[in-house]
Amino acid sequence: MKTSARNIFNGAISALKSGTVNAEVIIALSGGDQLVAVITQESVKTLELTVGTQVIALVKAPWVMLMTEPSGIRLSARNCLAGTVKSVEVGAVNAEVALTLPGGTEITAIITRDSVHELGLKPGVAATAVIKASNVILGVPA
């Protein structure tokens, strides 16, 4: 499998909460961080997900928000991963920004060119990647 998702994480399910329609899945990433995904309960059944299952988590770059100076705010987004800007590639409207997390994981975000300027993003700057749990896709070997 190859996907257009710029972000692929590996981990094992550490907790699972089932609702009628959706389920919340917590994944312990290899690097020590954790990632939260909300998927349908039907997928939990179809993929036979349970605590301990090895999964990959996929996140498209436009679904990642970046934040600087995170003190003073708490967000409802379940995934807030603090790292350092590794590279910035600017287009006419959008820009692609890559962060490196302390554990070495890389996260790519597509944000507007204006945001790059307003946040002063350039290699070496501290930034946090924010990902809503509902924007995480999980995969298991077939």
Add this chain to the structure above:
Amino acid sequence: MKTSARNIFNGAISALKSGTVNAEVIIALSGGDQLVAVITQESVKTLELTVGTQVIALVKAPWVMLMTEPSGIRLSARNCLAGTVKSVEVGAVNAEVALTLPGGTEITAIITRDSVHELGLKPGVAATAVIKASNVILGVPA
């Protein structure tokens, strides 16, 4: 805090419905409009959200769909905000379109360049910003 989200709204929670996994939060915006967010129930608890809590709502520009000639259709998206195009900036593939709402609030959307042409978007044209509740991130002071 500074974020790459082009859209930041201020308001107070006016209603809250909790499910097992998710919760629906209705926010009365300062300008008189209302915004609906679906976040995890865990975030409701962690952020101690309740009716009356002052929050900010963050929405990335690619998560905003634009619509013209809205008569004749009703959408499942809970947030449909009618306004007027303020500016259009076109790139090779995408375009950034800013709307002004009647109350003065500005909303920015990233849509394809083709859509700008098909919808005839230019300053002064009436357009509606459509945002799914699951794409709204809430924040409270730390």
Add this chain to the structure above:
Amino acid sequence: MKTSARNIFNGAISALKSGTVNAEVIIALSGGDQLVAVITQESVKTLELTVGTQVIALVKAPWVMLMTEPSGIRLSARNCLAGTVKSVEVGAVNAEVALTLPGGTEITAIITRDSVHELGLKPGVAATAVIKASNVILGVPA
């Protein structure tokens, strides 16, 4: 109605599962495929959705992930539509890729330019469009 959503599907609701906050709606598309949407239960009530209701389903292009060589993986994303690349238009950061499904339906995705190269996407190549159910907006006539 005209929208900036590059993807519009027509179909009838074939199944509906209601939770407290969200509901899962399964749509039988005209072309024979099926599409799954997760919307709020409030929208199910407001739009008076029930089995048999004719709906349109809207999906913005940045919410579509593309995948090649799909064997070996099962994803939590409920919508995986296999087709063939029809066209690729590349910008500085992003690219717009159109797929044709076997039934003739077209699907447009915005992915990064880097992904186009890594997946070797060009007209004629087999690719699968992956769409999370929570990123599908439904509409009914007013």
